[in-house]
Amino acid sequence: MLKQTPLNTAHRALGAKMVDFGGWDMPVSYGSQIDEHHAVRRDAGMFDVSHMLAVDLRGPGARDFLRYALANNVDKLTVRGKALYSCLLAHDGGVLDDLIVYFLDDDWFRIVVNAGTADKDVAWLRTLIAARAPQLALNERRDLAMIAVQGPSARERVWRVLPGCRDATAALKPFMAVECGEHFIARTGYTGEDGFEVMLPAPRAVEFWESLAAAGVRPCGLGARDTLRLEAGMNLYGQDMDEHENPLESGLAWTVDLASPRDFVGKAALLQRPPRRQFIGLLLIDKAGVLRAHQKVRTALGDGEVTSGTFSPTLSASIALARLPLGVAPGEDVRVTIRDKELVARVVKPPFARHGKSLVQ
């Protein structure tokens, strides 16, 4: 039996094509996923992301605990409402999940984790808490729904629906969140566009979703979400990295704080595992197929592999994220095996597109 978000009936009423996504019955698209993609790049689209889990960590010493539990350094969070992207690592340095952590108060942090890994993450955090900080309480917030409203017009449309929250959020900087009544509004996203991610009580989700639709926000499914995040050069857990992969070989070195003297889970292992591969983008030059995960990449310095590939609606070309040997440089051509052919692809530095524009020549 697949799990359902509070918006499941609304998706079906819109004629969404539904798929099993990490055990959840989720919309992949409502019509053309390319049209949904363009709506986000050009205007405003919304995604039901209620399958993701918010967990509240409360109690004295919450920050100290997260300094140990997370690979990124929560000491970067100096202002209430500020968000930080981080990996949750295992002791061997493998990536258990990627997440966003919000600093809400001295003894209160909110962590948002992926749907498919939520149970594993909570169990892992409880184990760490029991060993390191048993005074902390971890509360799963399945009572909340989450809707991401993304695109150049997204914030304006949210204000149309929540006029009372305009003052509270108009000056909100990227990667900041604020509570406004029953809404928790963050200027974050997974598309490379401006917008908000809004958490609200689950029973209010359908009304909010329908009000946004009436305000001209287009419902978008997981299909568009994937092409948008790939264009934006953002990793997808389970595809671009997982517990068997080194974050330093997954484009996540910027989130792993090896510089500070603090100890954290996985640090010792990573110091013993210097990266031997790099994580970088590919643009398919021979337009005779589509880049997909697990395709082999042949370079002058050895073989690599595509981790995520798709067709980019913004570039009208196929793009990918890939793990390649160190030393292969942007601008170089490599060969990707697609079915029975070896096609030329160019190495490029992500992102491929952001804020409505292609970043690739």
Next chain:
Amino acid sequence: MNVPSDLKYTASHEWIRTEADGALTIGITDHAQEALGDLVFIELPAVGRVLAAGESCAVVESVKAASDIYAPVAGSVVAQNDAVVAAPENVNADAYSNWLFKLKPVNAADTAGLLDAAGYAASVGDAG
């Protein structure tokens, strides 16, 4: 589900129309384009290529996935539709007017083994 009654079908989601000259026009069904989603790449067999029945001979790729197209019967390729190669999304817009390729069958009688509209609808689990 849109399954025209004047066409023949395969369980692998090709439609087949027999033309006056005996050639077979082949495309993918509306159900197939719906399941694949937005098509972005199509590769067709070269004119003159000889195909065995059931041989994988073309590829359609959507944003989500790649799917092989199979020769419904044995024959040789006599035409390919360059328009759908240039604009794969046309197949999403109308799967039955945007054909992929034409085949001259080795035996015209081989089409008797193909599904009719009701048979195809049943094969994809749709009673209507």
